[in-house]
Amino acid sequence: MGLSETIMAAMIGALATVTTALFQIFSSFKQQRSRVDVRPKKGSALRSILAVLALMVASAAGGFLYSEFIKERAAEDMRGMRTELKELRSLIASEREAARAEAVAATKPEVVAEKLTTTPASVATVDDSVESVVYVPACRASSPTVACGEQDAQRIALCGTIPAYARVDRVHLFAQPDAMQHPWDQHQVSVEQDLGGARFTGNSFEYAQGTDSKAVCVNFMQWSSEHPHIARILVEFGFGAAPAPEPAAPVPAVIAAASNPP
Numbered sequence: 001m002g003l004s005e006t007i008m009a010a011m012i013g014a015l016a017t018v019t020t021a022l023f024q025i026f027s028s029f030k031q032q033r034s035r036v037d038v039r040p041k042k043g044s045a046l047r048s049i050l051a052v053l054a055l056m057v058a059s060a061a062g063g064f065l066y067s068e069f070i071k072e073r074a075a076e077d078m079r080g081m082r083t084e085l086k087e088l089r090s091l092i093a094s095e096r097e098a099a100r101a102e103a104v105a106a107t108k109p110e111v112v113a114e115k116l117t118t119t120p121a122s123v124a125t126v127d128d129s130v131e132s133v134v135y136v137p138a139c140r141a142s143s144p145t146v147a148c149g150e151q152d153a154q155r156i157a158l159c160g161t162i163p164a165y166a167r168v169d170r171v172h173l174f175a176q177p178d179a180m181q182h183p184w185d186q187h188q189v190s191v192e193q194d195l196g197g198a199r200f201t202g203n204s205f206e207y208a209q210g211t212d213s214k215a216v217c218v219n220f221m222q223w224s225s226e227h228p229h230i231a232r233i234l235v236e237f238g239f240g241a242a243p244a245p246e247p248a249a250p251v252p253a254v255i256a257a258a259s260n261p262p
Contacts, residue, residue: 011063013059013063014056014059014060014063017055017056017059018056018059021052021055021056022052024052025048025049025052028048128162128236128237128238129234129235129236129237130160130161130162130234130235130237131160131232131233131234131235132158132159132160132232132233132235133158133230133231133232134156134158134220134230134231134232135228135229135230136154136156136198136220136222136228136229136230136231137154137228138224138225138226138227138228139152139153139154139197139222139223139224139225140225141225147225148197148223148224148225149223150221150223152223153198153221153222153223154221154222154223155219155220155221156219156220156221156222156231157217157218157219157220158217158218158220158231158232158233159215159216159217159233160215160216160217160233160234160235161209161213161214161215162213162214162215162216162235162237163212163213163214163237163239164208164209164211164212164213164214165239166214166237166238166239167237167238167239167240168204168206168216168235168236168237169236169237169238170235170236171204171216171218171233171234171235171236172188172233172234172235172236173188173189173190173191173200173218173231173232173233174187174188174189174231174232174233174234175187175189175195175198175199175200175220175229175230175231175232176229176230177195177196177224177227177228177229177230178227178228178230184232191203191218195229196224197222197223197224197225197226197227197229198220198221198222198223198224198229198231199220199221200218200219200220200231201219201220201221202218202219204216204217204218205217205218216235216237218233
C-alpha cells in the first residue's frame with residue numbers, strides 16, 4: 001500500500017489500544033450482569049462507552065500526529081543530507097577546476113601568455129634549436145643498366161619537433177653524399193639546389209603534434225643511383241615577439257662621391 005514504517009507502527013499501536021478498550025468494555029458489561037444485588041446507576045454504561053470512544057479517538061489522533069512528526073523529521077534529515085551533498089559537489093568541482101587550471105598553466109604556457117597578454121621574461125629571452133638527420137640510400141631502378149630519374153626519386157620529409165607556442169626563426173638545410181666526412185657547415189644548401197641527384201624541394205611547413213608541440217618539416221628527394229645522401233635540417237626557434245630586423249648600414253659618403261665623379 002506504500003505506507004512507511006512509522007505509519008504502520010502507529011496503526012498497530014492504535015489497533016492495540018482499540019482492542020484493549022473493547023476488551024475492557026466487554027469485561028465491564030459482564031461484571032455488571034453478574035451483579036444481581038447491585039443496580040448500576042442510570043447512564044453509567046453510556047458514560048463508559050463515551051469514555052472508551054474518546055480514548056479511541058485520542059489514541060488514533062496521537063498515533064497520526066506521532067507518525068507525521070516522524071515523517072517531518074525524516075524529511076528534514078533528507079533535506080540536510082541533500083544540502084551537504086550539494087556543498088560537497090561544489091567543493092569537489094572547485095578543486096577540480098583549480099587542478100585543471102594548474103595543469104594547463106604547467107603544460108600550456110601559451111595559454112598563460114594569452115591571459116596575461118605578455119610573455120614572461122624568462123621565456124621571451126630563451127632561444128633554442130632542434131635538428132633532424134636522415135640517411136637516404138641510392139636509388140635502384142627496375143633494370144641495373146638504367147639510371148634513376150626524378151620520377152623514381154625517393155621522397156621523405158625531415159621534421160624537427162618544437163613547442164607549439166614557439167616561433168620559428170630560421171630553417172637551415174644541409175646535405176652531403178655518403179657518410180659524413182666534413183663538418184656540416186661546409187655542406188649548407190638551399191631549397192631547389194641541385195645536389196647531384198638530390199635536392200630539398202618546396203617550402204617548409206608545420207603540423208601540430210598533439211596540443212603541446214608541433215613539427216617543422218622540409219621535403220627532400222633523392223634519385224641518385226651512384227651514392228646515397230645524408231640530409232639534415234636545423235630549426236632555430238624562440239619565444240615571445242619576433243626580434244626587430246636590424247637596420248641597414250648607411251652608405252659611406254666617400255663611396256657615394258666616388259660613384260659620381262665630377
